[in-house]
Amino acid sequence: MTLSMLAHRDDVGLKDGLLLVGGQWRASSDGATWTHRHPATHEEIGSFAVAGVEDVDAAVKAARKAFDEGTWPRATVSERVRVLHKFSGLLREHSTELTKLLALDNGVPISFGNIYAASVTVAADVFDHHAGWIDKAGGETFPGYQGGDKLAMTFREPIGVVAAILPWNAPFLLFAQKLGPALAAGCTVVLKPSEFATFAALRMVELLSEAGLPEGVVNVVTGPGNPTGEALITHPLVDKISFTGSRAVGKRIVEASAGTLKRVSMELGGKSPALVFPGAEVALAAATAMGTVTMGLSGQACIAQTRALVHRDCYDEFLAVAQGVAGYMTYGDPFDPAVLASPLINEKQLDRVLGYIQKGQEEGARLVMGGTRMQGEYSNGNFVAPALFADVENSMTIAQEEIFGPVLAVVPFSDEDEAIRLANDTEYGLGAGVFTKDAKQAFRVAKRLRAGTIGINGFQVEPHLPFGGFQQSGLGREGGRSAYEAYTELKTVMMPLSEAMM
Structure with missing residues (x-):
């Protein structure tokens, strides 16, 4: 049986996408469009306008005008809170529709799109969380440092026009993580969704207008x-x-921002390790690590634990469980509730992942299972059987570079110090997992790991927690108070209170 997304497209009522400039939906100035092909079938699903330089200029100027002259940056706390809470309610109301649009966008199965961190619900919660900061993230007052009767205080003001650029793999969460604090702070926004996940984001923007x-x-x-x-x-x-x-x-964005010293926040991926110590729940550790590179996004996630650093005492047990987890994955129609994993997003990524798998074998890692393009009913899509590598050295390419696919590299270690050294031997530093029943060891290891988010015997994205990485995993944090403050400028105001000081 051949897979097809066309019936689902027609059922959802997908319409071609337009640009939104100054409140008006319109085609691009030169009529250019992008045709979206579904990653599971390569069928043409729909098209949307491609914004050229002239269109982007118009959008930025509309945002600039709305910031300089409009009501939103000067809106009362209650007005902003009302809009953001209404929008979060509309997200929950339209969650089924949006989840179907996401399945048409990037092939992520409905089953995974309903899991909290990937769902519409987490986006709604993020907006609710940031609405709560609007009346709380104020400034401070300070006493005079050199004497005299003075008043000194700080204020937080919206930073201005924000360019929010989304990835294709988690548009619900990242839409909220960027627009939630930006709008709460009073900024205006020019949003660019990924060309590989546009339709769900466009519908979310329509709901913002309704709010x-x-x-x-x-x-x-x-x-x-x-x-x-x-x-x-x-x-x-x-x-x-x-x-x-x-x-x-x-890196290109950092270069481009230098001319006008734009503020920059970015999350740039990871090579996150899972450290599995003797006595840990090995089955949980193996299911977590292999699950992050198979279930849902098939490893196309920045926080996936793609390196498993496993103590030699439990190494064989870990491999056996990981192999079982990979074999449990199901593929096919993302609208089928029984399907658990997605295709790779496009043919370029398919070739890239297969190239890494070949590289791993050439460098001497042992391929335990998988690593081939899936055939038969899956041959028209970008499906790859999960690859499990054993006997990996941390210097190998598959242990150092972000693959963004269903590949798990398992590296053995002998003691805690070696595990930490291996974990930190990377240019990235986004996340890590620590699996142990020893609470002292858990916190001791977590303190020594160079990573922005560390889960102990589990991991969960939460709207109120900062998320971001060390080293080349990015700049700044999303989530929590730090995210809200990143969309503000801090202003200091001083005034003498006595006539003698004037």
Whole structure:
């Protein structure tokens, strides 16, 4: 039986995507469009406008006008809270529709799209969380340092026009992690969804309008990195860039931001280790690590625990359980509740992942299972059987570079110091997992790991917690108070109170 997404497309009623500029939905100025092909079948699902330099300029200027002259940056606390809470309610109301759109966008199965961290619910919770900061993230007052009767205080003001650039793999969460604090702070936004996950994001923007967000506060430019993304990150009227994606693009954004010293927040991926110590619940550790590189996104997630550092005493047990978990995965129609894992997002990524698997074997790692393109009914899509590598040395390519696919590299270690050394031997530093029944060891190891988020015997994304990485995993944090403050500028105001000081 041949897979097809066309009936699902028609059932959802997918419509072609337009740009949103100053409150008006319209085609691109030159009529250019992008045709979206579904990663499970390569069928043409729909198309959307590709914003050129002229379109991006119009969108940024609309956001600039809304910031400089509009009501949103000057809205009362109650007005902003009301809009953001109404939007979170609309997200929950339309969660089924949005989850189906995501399955048409990137092939993530409905079963996974309903899991909290990947779901519409987490996006709604993020907006509710940041709505709660609007009346709490104030400034401070200070006493005079050198004497005299003075008043000194700080204020937080919105940073200005924000370019929010989304990845394709987690658009619900990242839409919320960027627009939630930006809108709560009073900023205006130009949103660029990934060209591989556009339709769900466009529908979320429509719901923002329904929630009462004024025209021009959020503008949308769709299209690929060139020309759309490049025109956005280099625009002189953009005050801040918030980006989630590849390290190569992140470095380009830093270069582009230098001309006008744009503020930059970015999350650029990871090579997260899972450290499994003797006495740990090995089955839980193996299921967690192998699950993050198979279930749902098939390893196409920045926080996936793609390196398993396993003590030699429990190494064989870990491999056996991991192999079982990989064999449990099911593939096919993402609208089928029994399907647990997705295809790779496009043919370029398919070739890239297969190349890494070949590289792993060439460098001497032992391929325990998988690592081939799936055939038969899956042959028209970008499906790869999960690859489990054993006897991996941490210096190997598959243990150092972010693969973004269903590949788990298992590295043996002998003691705690070696495990920590191996874990920190990476250019990344996004996340890590520690599996042990020894509470003292858990916190001792967590303190020594160079990573932004560490889970002990489990891991969960939470709306109120900071998320981001050390080293080349990015700059800044999303989530929590630190995210809200990242969309503000801190202003100091001083005034003498006595006539003698004037």
